[in-house]
Amino acid sequence: MIYIKKLLHLLKKNKYIYIFLGIILIICGIFIFNNKAINQETITVHIGDFINEVSVSGKVIPSESVDLGFYQGGRISSVRAKVGDHVYGGQILASVENGDLQADLKQKEAALLSEQAKLKSLEAGTRPEQIAVTESSVVSAQTSFDQAKQTLINYISDSYTKADDAIKNKIDQFFQNPLTNNPTIIISTNDSDLISRVNMGRSSIGKMLDLWQKSISQINPETNIDKSISDSENNLNQLKLFLAEISTITNNTNSTYSGVPIPSLWKSDTSVARLSIDTAISSMSSAITSYKNAQTDLVVKQNNLKLQQAGATQEDIQAQVAQVQVAEANVASAQATLAKTLVLAPFDGEITKMDAKVGEIASPNTSLISMMGAGTFQIESFVPEVNIAQIKLGNEAKITLDAYGSSVSFLSKVVSIDPAETIRDGISTYKIKLQFSNKDDRIKSGMTANVSITIFNKPNVIVVPGGVVFDRNGKKFIQVKINEKLLDREVITGSVSSLGQIEIISGLSDGDVVILNPQVK
Numbered sequence: 001m002i003y004i005k006k007l008l009h010l011l012k013k014n015k016y017i018y019i020f021l022g023i024i025l026i027i028c029g030i031f032i033f034n035n036k037a038i039n040q041e042t043i044t045v046h047i048g049d050f051i052n053e054v055s056v057s058g059k060v061i062p063s064e065s066v067d068l069g070f071y072q073g074g075r076i077s078s079v080r081a082k083v084g085d086h087v088y089g090g091q092i093l094a095s096v097e098n099g100d101l102q103a104d105l106k107q108k109e110a111a112l113l114s115e116q117a118k119l120k121s122l123e124a125g126t127r128p129e130q131i132a133v134t135e136s137s138v139v140s141a142q143t144s145f146d147q148a149k150q151t152l153i154n155y156i157s158d159s160y161t162k163a164d165d166a167i168k169n170k171i172d173q174f175f176q177n178p179l180t181n182n183p184t185i186i187i188s189t190n191d192s193d194l195i196s197r198v199n200m201g202r203s204s205i206g207k208m209l210d211l212w213q214k215s216i217s218q219i220n221p222e223t224n225i226d227k228s229i230s231d232s233e234n235n236l237n238q239l240k241l242f243l244a245e246i247s248t249i250t251n252n253t254n255s256t257y258s259g260v261p262i263p264s265l266w267k268s269d270t271s272v273a274r275l276s277i278d279t280a281i282s283s284m285s286s287a288i289t290s291y292k293n294a295q296t297d298l299v300v301k302q303n304n305l306k307l308q309q310a311g312a313t314q315e316d317i318q319a320q321v322a323q324v325q326v327a328e329a330n331v332a333s334a335q336a337t338l339a340k341t342l343v344l345a346p347f348d349g350e351i352t353k354m355d356a357k358v359g360e361i362a363s364p365n366t367s368l369i370s371m372m373g374a375g376t377f378q379i380e381s382f383v384p385e386v387n388i389a390q391i392k393l394g395n396e397a398k399i400t401l402d403a404y405g406s407s408v409s410f411l412s413k414v415v416s417i418d419p420a421e422t423i424r425d426g427i428s429t430y431k432i433k434l435q436f437s438n439k440d441d442r443i444k445s446g447m448t449a450n451v452s453i454t455i456f457n458k459p460n461v462i463v464v465p466g467g468v469v470f471d472r473n474g475k476k477f478i479q480v481k482i483n484e485k486l487l488d489r490e491v492i493t494g495s496v497s498s499l500g501q502i503e504i505i506s507g508l509s510d511g512d513v514v515i516l517n518p519q520v521k
Contacts, residue, residue: 041516042481043464045508050458052497054390058381058434060401060447063349063373066415066433070096071393072340073364079356081369087345093369094356098341105334107296112327114300118307119320126308134305141298146221148287148294153219155287156232159280160212163239166273167205171246174266175202187262189255194245201242208235229288236281243274346415346435349373365419377436379412379449382422382429387498390455393417397434397453404442406450411437414453456495462508466500469493470520478508479518486515 074096081093172178175185183202185195212235219228249255250270255262307316343356353370362368379399383391391414399410412434421428434451436443469476469491477488491507508514 040481040486040519042513043516045462045464045504045510045512045514047460047462047510050456050461050463050495050497050501050503052390052455052457052495053452054383054387054455054498056381056383056387056451056453058379058449058451060377060443060445060449061380062445063347063378063435066346066349066371066373066378066435067367068093068343068346068369068371069366070094070341070343070362070364070368072096073362074098074341076356076358076360076362079354079358081351081354083351083354085351087349087351087371089345089347091345093343093345093351093371095343096341096362098338101334101338101341105331105338108327108330108334110296112324112331115320115324115327118304119317119324121304122307122312122317122320125312131305131308134301134308138298138301138305141294141301145291145294145298148291149225150221152229152284152287152291153221153225155280155284156219156225156228157216159232159236159284160209160216162276162280163212163235164209166239166243166276167202167209170269170273171202171243173269174246174250178202179206185249187249187255187257187266189249189252191249191252194249198242198245198249201245205239205242208238229291232284233281233288236277236284239277240274240281243270243277246270247274343369345371346413347373373435377443377445378415379434379436379451381432381434381449381451382424383432385421385428385430388417388430388432390498391417391432391453395453395455397451399434399436399452400450401443402448402450403444408442410440410443412451413437455498458495458503461494462504462510463497463501464504464508464514465516466496466502468514468516468518469502470518472520477518478504479515479520480508481513481515486519488518 077095077097079094081087081091087093168178174187175183177183181203183199183206185198185202189195212231215228215231219225247270250262250267253261257263257266310316349371351369352372354368356362356368393414393416395414397412397414399412400406400408401410414432415435416433418431420430422431423429434453464478468478470479471477472488476491476493478491480487480489489507492505494503494505496502
């Protein structure tokens with residue numbers, strides 16, 4: 001107390017002590033403020049995997065059956081199993097029409113082989129003997145292409161001849177004024193709409209034949225015939241549809257001509273005309289395939305010759321490596337697209353329902369096939385509405401069972417998603433089923449399962465907690481610590497996980513120190 005009284009007495013006598021104490025207080029404040037900034041909580045970011053998962057609970061159920069359908073709709077072209085058949089995982093059960101996709105895949109596989117061959121040739125180097133051989137192959141390929149092109153031109157011309165003959169010598173006998181703008185079929189039938197369509201069709205066919213004849217007269221081996229090919233295919237298909245409707249009329253038992261049944265010769269003539277057009281379509285298709293194959297072969301060999309003549313640099317090799325990778329990606333994409341037209345057995349089992357029938361139209365995600373598992377189990381889970389949009393068929397998942405604890409995990413994937421909601425405790429949920437990837441005797445029916453469904457897995461990215469990102473003037477920033485200083489750094493964000501983690505596309509680097517509770521000004 002004595003010391004305090006002396007200090008107060010001293011302060012009254014000397015005003016400079018006030019100033020001194022004020023300076024001390026300011027220095028202490030700065031020290032405390034800086035120390036607070038220095039003690040900010042931080043994390044050091046690193047490049048790694050960004051995995052987004054949806055976690056739900058479920059129950060193990062017997063794999064009594066699974067309903068399967070087509071991912072992509074279309075006309076069913078094949079059914080390869082029947083009720084009672086034992087099938088194996090990955091086996092094709094049914095498919096929709098996919099000839100164009102198969103052709104596309106083969107073309108991309110051929111392109112990949114071509115790109116791989118180019119790369120191998122570049123890496124090995126080119127000898128004069130090889131160049132001579134390649135030059136010879138180019139000459140041969142050019143000859144084959146010219147022959148295939150001329151053959152195709154001949155088939156285009158022949159197709160027109162067959163079409164003209166089929167219409168004018170076989171079908172026009174059924175029409176009055178067939179060569180005018182108002183042809184009228186002389187056969188009577190009880191389908192007035194059909195009569196109207198064939199009358200209009202004959203008029204369109206006449207105009208089409210005139211244009212077709214004119215375009216054929218301008219074709220020669222030096223011209224680009226791609227448009228002629230397309231026009232010819234369209235013309236033949238138009239004729240095929242027209243003749244199908246004529247056949248419907250001539251084969252109708254109620255059709256008459258002047259009040260009496262139509263002559264059997266007319267039916268025969270219609271059949272002959274249709275057969276002629278079908279033959280022309282088949283011949284054209286084969287000729288087009290040969291032409292395109294010859295064209296592809298010629299381009300490949302010409303490109304090979306150019307590469308050999310130019311010689312390879314390291315840059316050329318690196319560029320060709322990239323081309324191979326592009327071709328590989330194209331093949332993978334084509335395979336994925338083709339797979340959407342197939343129904344595959346997700347596991348070994350027995351077919352219990354087969355409603356898929358060849359020729360019928362299948363709708364996407366409609367159950368047509370059911371199968372019972374061969375000793376494996378499934379997990380039934382109900383996903384909240386907020387998460388169901390993220391989950392797709394085929395998503396992989398990690399399963400833990402309460403009976404064995406979190407250290408024991410099992411692999412599975414999503415095999416079905418109910419299109420309609422299920423109300424549970426007043427909340428809309430969607431039932432999904434997951435199939436265990438492997439049979440395991442430890443798995444028992446009724447066990448409680450914890451399911452982590454992988455939505456995406458991005459490798460080699462930087463991820464931060466959502467709370468460290470803040471907005472300013474429409475841009476996103478993160479506060480980083482550099483040499484004990486806090487700096488606001490603009491970033492570009494990407495995907496967001498269900499737990500709120502955010503992908504940083506640009507703005508941060510591996511090893512940056514990020515402030516967890518940024519001081520936003």
